[in-house]
Amino acid sequence: MYNREEIGKRIKSARMERNLSQIKFAELINVSTPYLSDIENGKTNLSLEIFTRIVETLQVSADSLIMADTPQSLEYSSAELSRLLSDCSVNESEAILKMAGTLKEILRSKI
Structure with a gap:
C-alpha cells in the first residue's frame, strides 16, 4: 500500500545519507524547498516525474523508497x-x- 509518510521518511533519510541539505536537494530536483519539505513529511503526493528525479538524483532504487522491505x-x-x-x-x-x-x-x- 502507498504510504506517503514512509516514502517521505525514506527520501529524507537517503538525502541525509548523501549530506544534501533540503535547499540543495530541492535545487537538484527542481522543486521548491517547502514542496520538498511537504514530500519528506508525507503531506503531498508525488508526481511520477518528480519521483523519477528524486530516484535519479539520490541514485537509489525506486522500490527501496516505495517498499523498503520487499x-x-x-x-x-x-x-x-x-x-x-x-x-x-x-x-x-x-x-x-x-x-x-x-x-x-x-x-x-x-x-
Whole structure:
C-alpha cells in the first residue's frame, strides 16, 4: 500500500545519507524547498516525474523508497553490496563486513 509518510521518511533519510541539505536537494530536483519539505513529511503526493528525479538524483532504487522491505529491495541491496565488494582485497572485504556487522548491531540497539 502507498504510504506517503514512509516514502517521505525514506527520501529524507537517503538525502541525509548523501549530506544534501533540503535547499540543495530541492535545487537538484527542481522543486521548491517547502514542496520538498511537504514530500519528506508525507503531506503531498508525488508526481511520477518528480519521483523519477528524486530516484535519479539520490541514485537509489525506486522500490527501496516505495517498499523498503520487499524482496526486490533486499535483492537490490544484496547486489549493491556484492558490487561494492567486487574489487576489494580480502582484507578490505573483511573490514567492510566487520563494519557492516557492527553497524547492524548499533542500528538494532536503537530500535
